[in-house]
Amino acid sequence: MPEPVKKAVSAFAKKPKTQEAEEGSCVVFEAETEKNDAKVKWQCNSKDIASGDKYVITADGKKHSLAIKAITKEDANVYTVIAGSSKVKFDLKVVLKPAEAPVDAPGETGVEPELAPAAAPTEDQTAAPTHDAPPAEEGQPPDTRQDLTGLFTEKPQSGEVTVGENITFVAKVNAESLLKKPTIKWFKGKWMDLASKSGKHLQLKETYDRSSKVYTFEMQIIAAKPNFAGAYRCEVTSRDKFDSCNFELAVHEACATEGFDIRTAFRRTSTDGKEDSGELDFSTLLKKRAVQVSSEPDLDVWNVLSHAPSSEYEKIAFQHGITDLRGMLKRLKKMKKEEKKSAAFLKKMDPAYQVTKGQKIKLAVEVANPDVEVKWLKNGQAIQPTGRYIFESVGNMRYITINHCSLADDAAYCCVVGEEKCTTELFVKEPPIMIVKNLEDQMVMKGERVELECEVSEEGANVKWEKDGVELTRDESFKYRxxxxxxxxxxxxxxxxxxxxGHYKVKTNGGESMAELLVQEKDLEVYQSIADLTVKAKDQAVFKCEVSDEKVKGTWYKNGVEVKSDARINITHIGRIHKLTIDEVKPEDEGDYTFVPDGHAFNLSAKLNFLEVKIDYVPRQDPPKIHLDCMGRTAESTIVVVAGNKLRLDVPSLETLHQQ
Structure with a gap:
């Protein structure tokens, strides 16, 4: 019977999960192994964690835990628990501590502690106040943490920039107590080292002030693009000291402000005719702003659809947020392209209108009789005047105003005068869907699961996924989900x-986000290699090996020639174990055997030695006889002994005979 296979790794019966914690609080991650007293290692950003003032690691039989004290925003990282070759990754998300009332209460005592740290860092006054104020309010624990692990005297802060503009992130390190020059690295996302991306849009600078012994490191982003937005990290090391800081960059689309003069909006209203008197007319300013927003170019979706080929319908629907394209085309088809002259209406409504969700729209018709009453219908049902629907009659003009338009107002509207009707279609356009959380670059091992995640501004929004510019769709193989x-x-x-x-992109009708995915070959570990065998004829030979990946297949070779299964040879692959079994071994089975795992540039080799048992043939001979000298008493030289008596024969040794 073959020996039972021992597990090479300890599986987790309970895995730690991603948690969210508030700044200053404590969080505990728990794990449970299948075996007692299993060796468990905890890591942060792929670096081992040691138990101390910041981290507390405990183990009790199968239960293991990691406690993180006095949480700060720098603790928002990826953590890993390792048992054998089994790894489990989880995240810690840090929520900013809400502002407390006592912060404003001290008054006379609260002003100076805040100003003092802000004035100390000198040179960069933009980042220092926001970075240095919280330690003064939070007290001793943050200061202790910085003394233990901190190298930064000033950390880069999160920032915002408009597309096409520049932004600079600054980090400062005091090297007065350091024996070696500190080295700094800038990352985007979890792993992308920006040192290799330096060029037209990214500049990394370093300066040193000999008087203050402070190193200043700068990362300047030039002519920012939308895909520059995301999470960044700055790491500084000096021998056995290490510090890191996470920050974010938000990139906003450029806003069109041409044609709007804010100075003319702030005109004064007066009753005495003097231009300098009176009050600032803020209502006029708001009106001008409203006009400016509504005057931005907005394509009429009805007009776009009516002039577009059918092959472009899907693209147009995605750009304008049309969820029911089929219904939209049916409504478009019903519109009358040629209108007949009417006795009741001097001027009818346009065939179709569109309005953005949340705004208002005013539909107007001109009737021939100024005294006639009209009836308004929505999808054939009479509309009653309410706070949202307002009817007006001014001379020959008849108006209906719809306030705070919602998707329920997307319908056909009709004005009825006697037997005649004037009909139009209203399309309520939703605001552009924006991407509020961008994709992040990822690097995974071959065979691992990949999840590219983004977050948009509205639920149920339509998005498109692309890889290297080609749209991704569900296929029969379910490669992409x-x-x-x-x-x-x-x-x-x-x-x-x-x-x-490649580069993956997610698109909405209001923005897009792109990330890079790298896939590396997985290193295959050998838990048990094949061994040399010496086998006798008609015995069984078993070559067995065990590798780290149970999905890896392989091929067996004998003296460089592939081995095929037959009546005597059996090849099996169960989990991580690969076997080659040879029954009733023959002399011709002797040779070098090799196992080559598919997709990996190495092999496992062993030799089969055939043991031949040789048996020499000895012909049968008569048993030896003893010739005795009996004084010649009998002819046959025999000794006669009386029954019951003893017989003693003295036989001399060969040496005695030779001496004689």
Missing amino acids: FKKDGCKHVLIINEATKEDC
Whole structure:
């Protein structure tokens, strides 16, 4: 019977999950292994964690825990728990501590402590107040943490920038107590080192002030693009000291302000005719702003659809947020392209209108009789005047105003005069869907699951996914899966391959986000290699090996020639174990055997030695006889002994005979 296979790794019976904690609080991650007293290692950003003042690591039988004290925003990282070759990753999300009332209460005592730290860092006054004020309010614990692990005297702060503009992030390190020059690295996302991206849009600078012994590191982003937005990280090291800081960059679209003069908006209203007197007319300013917003170019979706080929319908629907394209086309088809002259209406409504959700729209018709009464219908039903629907009659003009338009107002409207009707279609356009959380670059091992996640501004929004500019769709192989969870949209790749490397983009009708995916070959570990065998004829030979990936297949070779299964040879692959079994071994089975795992540049080799048992043939001979000298008493030289008596024979040794 073959020996039972021992597990090479300890599986987790309970895995730690991602948690969210508030600044200054404590959080505990718990894990449970299947075996008692299993060796467990905790890591933060792939670096081992040691138990101390900041981290408390405990182990009790199968239960293991990691406690993180006095949480700060720098603790928002990726953590890992490792048992054998089994790894579980989880995140810690840090929520900013809400402002407390006692902060404003001290008054006379609260002003100076805030100003003092702000004035100390000198040179950069933009980041210092926001960075240094909280430690003064939070007290001793943050200061202790910075003394233990802090190298930064000034950390880069999160910032915002408009597309096309520049922004600079600054980090400062005091090298007075350091024996070696500090080295700094800038990252985007979890792993992308920006040192290799330096060029037209990114500049990394370093300066040193000999008098203050302070190093200043700058990362300048030039002519920012929308895909520059996301999470960044700055790391500084000096021998055994290490510090890191996370920050974010938000990139906003440029706003069109041409044609709007704010100075003319602030005109004064007066009753005495003097230009300098009176009060500032803020209502006029608001009116001008409203006009400016509504005057931005807004394509009429009805006109776009009516002039577009059918092949462009899907694209237009995505750009304008049309969820029911089929219904929209039916309504478009019903519109009368040629209108007949009417005796009741001097001027009819346009065939179709559109309005943005939340805004108002005013529909107007001109009737021939100024005294006639009209009736307004919505999808054939009479509309009653309410706070949202307002009817007006001014001379020959008849108006209906719809306030705070919602998707329920997307319908056909009709004005009826006697037997005649004037009909129009209203399309309520939703605001552009914006991407509020961008995709992040990822690097995974071959065969691992990939989840590219973004978050949009509205639930149920339509998004498009692209890889290297080609739109991704569900196919029969289910290689790509798309998941929606409220405002979250996820692209899932179950088993990543080298072909999945590339740039992935998610698009909405209001923005887009792009991330890069890198897939690396997975290093295959050998838990048990094949061993040399020496086997006798008709015995069984078993070559067995165990590798780290149970999905890896392989091929067996004998003296460089592939081995095929037959009546005597059996090849099996169960989990991580690969076996080659040879029954009733023959002399010709002797040779070098090799196992080559698919997709990996190495092999496992062993030799089969055939043991031949040789048996020499000895012919049968008569048993030896003893010739005795009996004084010649009998002819046959025999000794006669009386029954019951003893017989003693003295036989001399060979040496005695030779001596004689």
